[in-house]
Amino acid sequence: xxxxxxxxxxVSQLLAWLSVAVAVAGRIAVAILSMTLSLAVAGLGLxxxxxxxxxxxxxxxxxxxxxxxxxxxxxxxxxxTTIATLVYGKTVDIATRAWVxxxxxxxxxxxxxxxxxTLPLFYVYWELLVIASTVLVALRDRGLGIAYFAYMQVxxxxxxxxxxxxxxxxxxxxxxxxxxxxxxxxxxxxxxAVKLGVAPFHTWLLATYTxxxxxxxAILSGVVTVAGAYGxxxxxxxxxxxxxxVFAWIGVVSALLGSLAALASNxxxxxxxxxSIGHGGFIAAGLSAGGFAAAGSLxxxxxHSLAKPLLFLVAHVVRTSTGEEDVRRxxxxxxxxxxxxxxxxxxxxxxxGVPGFALFPGELATILEAAKRIGLVFAVLLAASVxxxxxxxxxxxxxxxxxxxxxxxxxxxxxxxxGTLIPLLILTSLCILVGLVGxxxxxxxxx
Amino acid sequence: MxxxxxxxxxxxxxxxxxxxSIPLAFAPRIGKTVTCLxxxxxxxxxxxxxxxSISHVYAYGLPLxxxxxxxxVAALLLNVFLALIVAGLAPAxxxxxxxxxxASASSxxxxxxxxxxxxxxxxxxxxxxxxGLLALEDKRVALRYAVxxxxxxxxxxxxxxxxxxxxxxxxxxxxxxxxxxGLALLVAGVAAETGLAPFHMWVPxxxxxxxxxxxxxxxxxxxxxxxxxxxxxxSGIEPGLPYVATMLLVLSIASMCVGELxxxxxxxxxxxxxxxxxxxxxxxxxxxxxxxxxxxxxxxPAIVFATASGASLALAFASTRPGLGPVYxxxxxxxxxCLAGLPPLYGFPAKLSVVTxxxxxxxxxxxxxxxxxxxxxxxxxxRYVVVNAADLASKPSxxxxxxxxxxxxxxxxxxxVLMVLGGV
Numbered sequence: 001x002x003x004x005x006x007x008x009x010x011v012s013q014l015l016a017w018l019s020v021a022v023a024v025a026g027r028i029a030v031a032i033l034s035m036t037l038s039l040a041v042a043g044l045g046l047x048x049x050x051x052x053x054x055x056x057x058x059x060x061x062x063x064x065x066x067x068x069x070x071x072x073x074x075x076x077x078x079x080x081t082t083i084a085t086l087v088y089g090k091t092v093d094i095a096t097r098a099w100v101x102x103x104x105x106x107x108x109x110x111x112x113x114x115x116x117x118t119l120p121l122f123y124v125y126w127e128l129l130v131i132a133s134t135v136l137v138a139l140r141d142r143g144l145g146i147a148y149f150a151y152m153q154v155x156x157x158x159x160x161x162x163x164x165x166x167x168x169x170x171x172x173x174x175x176x177x178x179x180x181x182x183x184x185x186x187x188x189x190x191x192x193a194v195k196l197g198v199a200p201f202h203t204w205l206l207a208t209y210t211x212x213x214x215x216x217x218a219i220l221s222g223v224v225t226v227a228g229a230y231g232x233x234x235x236x237x238x239x240x241x242x243x244x245x246v247f248a249w250i251g252v253v254s255a256l257l258g259s260l261a262a263l264a265s266n267x268x269x270x271x272x273x274x275x276s277i278g279h280g281g282f283i284a285a286g287l288s289a290g291g292f293a294a295a296g297s298l299x300x301x302x303x304h305s306l307a308k309p310l311l312f313l314v315a316h317v318v319r320t321s322t323g324e325e326d327v328r329r330x331x332x333x334x335x336x337x338x339x340x341x342x343x344x345x346x347x348x349x350x351x352x353g354v355p356g357f358a359l360f361p362g363e364l365a366t367i368l369e370a371a372k373r374i375g376l377v378f379a380v381l382l383a384a385s386v387x388x389x390x391x392x393x394x395x396x397x398x399x400x401x402x403x404x405x406x407x408x409x410x411x412x413x414x415x416x417x418x419g420t421l422i423p424l425l426i427l428t429s430l431c432i433l434v435g436l437v438g439x440x441x442x443x444x445x446x447x
Numbered sequence: 448m449x450x451x452x453x454x455x456x457x458x459x460x461x462x463x464x465x466x467x468s469i470p471l472a473f474a475p476r477i478g479k480t481v482t483c484l485x486x487x488x489x490x491x492x493x494x495x496x497x498x499x500s501i502s503h504v505y506a507y508g509l510p511l512x513x514x515x516x517x518x519x520v521a522a523l524l525l526n527v528f529l530a531l532i533v534a535g536l537a538p539a540x541x542x543x544x545x546x547x548x549x550a551s552a553s554s555x556x557x558x559x560x561x562x563x564x565x566x567x568x569x570x571x572x573x574x575x576x577x578x579g580l581l582a583l584e585d586k587r588v589a590l591r592y593a594v595x596x597x598x599x600x601x602x603x604x605x606x607x608x609x610x611x612x613x614x615x616x617x618x619x620x621x622x623x624x625x626x627x628x629g630l631a632l633l634v635a636g637v638a639a640e641t642g643l644a645p646f647h648m649w650v651p652x653x654x655x656x657x658x659x660x661x662x663x664x665x666x667x668x669x670x671x672x673x674x675x676x677x678x679x680x681x682s683g684i685e686p687g688l689p690y691v692a693t694m695l696l697v698l699s700i701a702s703m704c705v706g707e708l709x710x711x712x713x714x715x716x717x718x719x720x721x722x723x724x725x726x727x728x729x730x731x732x733x734x735x736x737x738x739x740x741x742x743x744x745x746x747x748p749a750i751v752f753a754t755a756s757g758a759s760l761a762l763a764f765a766s767t768r769p770g771l772g773p774v775y776x777x778x779x780x781x782x783x784x785c786l787a788g789l790p791p792l793y794g795f796p797a798k799l800s801v802v803t804x805x806x807x808x809x810x811x812x813x814x815x816x817x818x819x820x821x822x823x824x825x826x827x828x829x830r831y832v833v834v835n836a837a838d839l840a841s842k843p844s845x846x847x848x849x850x851x852x853x854x855x856x857x858x859x860x861x862x863x864v865l866m867v868l869g870g871v
Contacts, residue, residue: 058747058800061799124795134829138833149829150826154822157819157822161818163802168803168806169806184811187815
């Protein structure tokens with residue numbers, strides 16, 4: 001009966017990819033239903049692991065699936081973001097068949113990735129996620145899509161080289177006690193850092209997020225880049241300490257740089273994009289620190305995949321309602337858009353690491369454990385990055401929703417329709433829920 | 448095992464299949480069906496022949512053929528793909544079908560050759576068939592291909608003569624100073640035929656102007672089997688020839704560089720695919736060097752990579768016309784994505800096999816080099832598909848090519864079936 005999870009995996013994947021096919025046929029509601037069913041089925045495989053099935057025997061490659069709490073948390077967060085973004089896209093008329101099916105393909109790929117328990121299967125879904133996200137970017141701008149693909153393909157093939165070396169060393173599955181060769185570990189960590197947008201591997205992120213439109217950026221930040229965090233979470237226990245330490249410090253530097261750059265930016269999407277670089281760095285640093293910090297950072301990644309898309313969707317609402325995206329030209333929206341303001345407040349407070357919101361439990365666990373494992377200086381720098389995040393997040397909310405505009409007089413528009421607000425409020429509720437239950441969930445995540 | 452012993456029955460069957468089907472290819476109405484079936488059946492018989500443990504076929508004391516399960520699988524795959532190409536593309540003309548059958552039979556000789564004369568016989572016969580097929584549409588292209596084939600054959604003959612004179616009867620275990628010159632000439636001749644840099648200049652030109660059928664047959668019946676045999680020759684080189692190894696290392700990396708980077712600069716899909724031919728030859732030689740140095744790679748990674756590459760190239764050539772670009776949408780997209788090594792296509796296990804093989808051979812830096820060139824390959828292939836997505840979606844797809852595409856997906860999903868088929 002050990003292979004129940006294999007059946008769960010197959011059924012869940014069939015339903016997920018069926019949702020893509022249904023979306024291609026133009027039935028968005030049915031597609032979302034199929035996706036939700038796939039999610040429900042996936043949950044049945046919790047804490048179950050299949051035996052290994054030979055796949056490419058001459059290179060020691062096997063297929064094996066399994067699902068633990070960490071995988072499930074990432075999957076549920078990404079699914080919530082996907083559904084909210086799809087509903088939002090439908091109400092604001094950007095949900096073409098191609099866009100919906102591509103978004104669902106991103107989700108289906110991630111749903112396979114979190115089940116993958118062997119290295120080659122992990123890589124297959126990693127590649128599928130690259131392809132689906134490339135199409136998502138190319139739908140808006142073909143040239144940008146090709147550039148994005150080139151960047152992601154470099155990361156993919158670094159990962160492929162790392163997996164090749166791991167297979168050669170006899171490392172077959174992800175829950176192994178083997179230590180990867182240093183070169184393989186460095187290549188894999190670089191691949192995940194690229195996906196996560198950790199500086200200095202972040203150069204794709206800003207151009208992509210700011211040019212593909214906020215809803216697509218929400219999917220990239222909530223469903224695609226989270227795969228980098230998940231990969232790092234799975235691989236760091238197999239990495240030599242020297243490599244992990246280097247990436248921990250790279251993560252801290254990225255966290256600081258991203259947060260400071262967000263503080264210096266004035267465009268809404270730019271702030272959200274730099275914020276992703278900052279939080280990507282924080283997550284990488286925490287995952288590299290290991291132990292309870294890794295569990296905290298994984299939870300943080302899940303929270304981030306709810307809060308950041310929420311911010312992108314709010315940015316889209318604000319831009320389309322006002323025609324402005326410079327925070328200095330905006331203001332006083334709280335008076336006329338109270339519900340949107342609440343959603344924005346939740347997103348900003350989450351990103352600021354305020355207690356009771358999505359990112360707080362993960363950040364707290366990471367900083368406390370990192371102080372023990374790596375040192376006080378490391379923890380202080382992480383805390384400094386959280387402080388910088390709080391500064392830009394609070395500045396953003398105050399500028400856009402509370403204070404009068406700085407640069408010119410501005411007449412605030414009214415609240416958007418209920419169809420637009422519902423997905424925002426769903427994500428808002430989830431951000432608060434994740435913030436409240438973090439203390440209960442994080443101790444159960446075992447790296 | 449000697450010819451005429453207990454291997455005679457399947458061997459006779461194989462000869463009979465070709466002997467009977469070549470005249471029948473000229474029969475109206477049934478010619479094309481007979482040709483497709485004969486090629487596929489020949490592939491199955493070749494696999495049956497090879498499924499036993501490693502064995503060699505001799506005649507009059509001379510080594511003729513080498514029969515491995517891996518080589519049998521390669522023969523089966525190449526013949527099945529060739530049969531589908533014929534079904535989808537070949538006109539129902541007796542001469543065309545007969546030439547295709549000759550190419551198919553010759554490809555088995557190339558693939559399983561145990562000595563240089565057999566290799567040369569297969570290569571010459573297959574090349575003549577391809578020249579004939581190319582000449583049906585463009586005589587200048589056929590002439591160019593003929594010149595290259597003659598050039599390479601001459602060098603191979605020279606190399607073979609020197610090896611023969613020094614007592615080397617088979618293509619295995621070539622080593623020692625007395626084998627150096629003969630080996631260098633043999634490898635240079637095969638390199639010229641397969642388009643390895645710096646002998647690659649003819650490949651993109653022929654690829655951009657040749658007929659779809661001629662080029663597909665060339666890819667499946669000449670290029671791929673020859674690459675497998677090149678792998679067998681190079682991987683069997685005994686240690687002690689560092690200059691030959693260095694020459695091959697330079698040739699292979701030069702091929703990968705020239706092929707992948709030149710393909711990146713192409714806009715014409717035929718030329719782009721033509722440069723892929725050059726780079727894929729480089730990967731095979733690099734793999735062979737890895738096997739020669741470590742002895743830990745084996746034949747599977749080379750078989751999988753060569754067949755994945757050959758099958759994709761053949762489908763890409765078959766789906767395009769010189770000057771017109773794509774004529775069949777789905778098959779072209781599948782072939783390019785397979786060349787890019789994206790899952791779930793057959794190119795993915797091939798890519799993973801190559802990278803892991805280098806790591807297993809204790810040469811991780813070669814794994815990284817291969818991965819870097821795979822990035823370039825993925826970029827130009829995917830770029831073409833993304834940029835021309837709307838055009839490709841509007842093109843038709845004949846049934847045999849849809850089946851061909853599904854076969855590439857099936858092999859990508861379940862590559863271990865090949866090992867089962869090979870009985871290894």
